Amino acid sequence: MENHTSTVEEFILLGFPIQQETEILLSVVLLYLYLLTLFSNMVILCIVYADGRLHTPMYFFLCNLSALDLFFTSVTVPKMLQHLLSGDKSISFSGCMAQSYFYFFLGTVEFFLLTSMSYDRYAAICSPLHYPILMNSRVCVQMMVACWVGGFLSILFPTIMISRLSYCRSNVIDHFFCDSGPLLELSCTDTHLIELIDFMLSSLVILCSLTLTIISYVFIISTILRIPTSTGRNKAFSTCATHLTLFLMSCSISIFMYVTPSQKSTLGTRKIPAVLSSIVNPLLSPFIYTLRNNMFKKVLRETFSHSKALVFHSVGGLFLTCRKRSVA
Numbered sequence: 001m002e003n004h005t006s007t008v009e010e011f012i013l014l015g016f017p018i019q020q021e022t023e024i025l026l027s028v029v030l031l032y033l034y035l036l037t038l039f040s041n042m043v044i045l046c047i048v049y050a051d052g053r054l055h056t057p058m059y060f061f062l063c064n065l066s067a068l069d070l071f072f073t074s075v076t077v078p079k080m081l082q083h084l085l086s087g088d089k090s091i092s093f094s095g096c097m098a099q100s101y102f103y104f105f106l107g108t109v110e111f112f113l114l115t116s117m118s119y120d121r122y123a124a125i126c127s128p129l130h131y132p133i134l135m136n137s138r139v140c141v142q143m144m145v146a147c148w149v150g151g152f153l154s155i156l157f158p159t160i161m162i163s164r165l166s167y168c169r170s171n172v173i174d175h176f177f178c179d180s181g182p183l184l185e186l187s188c189t190d191t192h193l194i195e196l197i198d199f200m201l202s203s204l205v206i207l208c209s210l211t212l213t214i215i216s217y218v219f220i221i222s223t224i225l226r227i228p229t230s231t232g233r234n235k236a237f238s239t240c241a242t243h244l245t246l247f248l249m250s251c252s253i254s255i256f257m258y259v260t261p262s263q264k265s266t267l268g269t270r271k272i273p274a275v276l277s278s279i280v281n282p283l284l285s286p287f288i289y290t291l292r293n294n295m296f297k298k299v300l301r302e303t304f305s306h307s308k309a310l311v312f313h314s315v316g317g318l319f320l321t322c323r324k325r326s327v328a
Helices: 020-050 057-086 093-126 137-163 180-186 192-224 230-258 263-269 271-291 294-327
Strands: 010-013 090-092
Touching (some): 057 093, 057 137, 057 271, 090 093, 093 137, 093 230, 137 180, 180 192, 192 230, 230 271, 271 294
């Protein structure tokens, strides 16, 4: 690959080919979904932090996943809302490279994190007596650091290579964010090496995560089936089903989009999967975990009941104070 200096100072993100009235409606829907995503993930972070019963490895990973979803959806949605509301669809070259990097960096961290969560479930169900040793606080922190550092380093080199390409064909990207495929399509430099590296990295991260998770769940399911009581089996399945559902959703979308020898070949079909990945998944993740997790639902009910009681107590005290002053 030859080294070139880009002549492009900004890119134009076409987004979705819709009318201006539809863009306004879409921006309202996106804003609602974005705020709901922020709120639901923040609730998980606050509840787990505040309640000591949830200070376990499983909820430690869940908190990291919620924080990751907050960052991940914020990479694309605010800029998309700005483009829809202002009509200005431009993004600077450095902003485009940064958006592309953080999108893939956080996406890679998510796969590492979900794989770590599958190991946590394997240790909890298959080795319950050794679980406190296998998943002590030091091990959890080390696994989390490895996820973030691994994601940071694995995406850094390909992003540097993409930023050094020459973009002399056009500056119009047929997408709603700076995806790697459309960027490579605009370059007039030979991109075969970068496409090969992207394919190898995507395959390594996604397929290895899928393989390790499947292996973990083979052992998990075989162990669960040996549990003598149906109540115990249902509880174990309920705990694992949330994680497995989320992982399979993310994995299927990413395999369709990125585990291809040439990312240019799938450009026309990437917008909808990208919406699912960057908007829908971060929104569904907290609801999937909270709706299927009995312990979390119990703590959530207790927290809101306590908050409700405090509000009524405060309002009642304020009312009595005002009434005494009025009588006096």
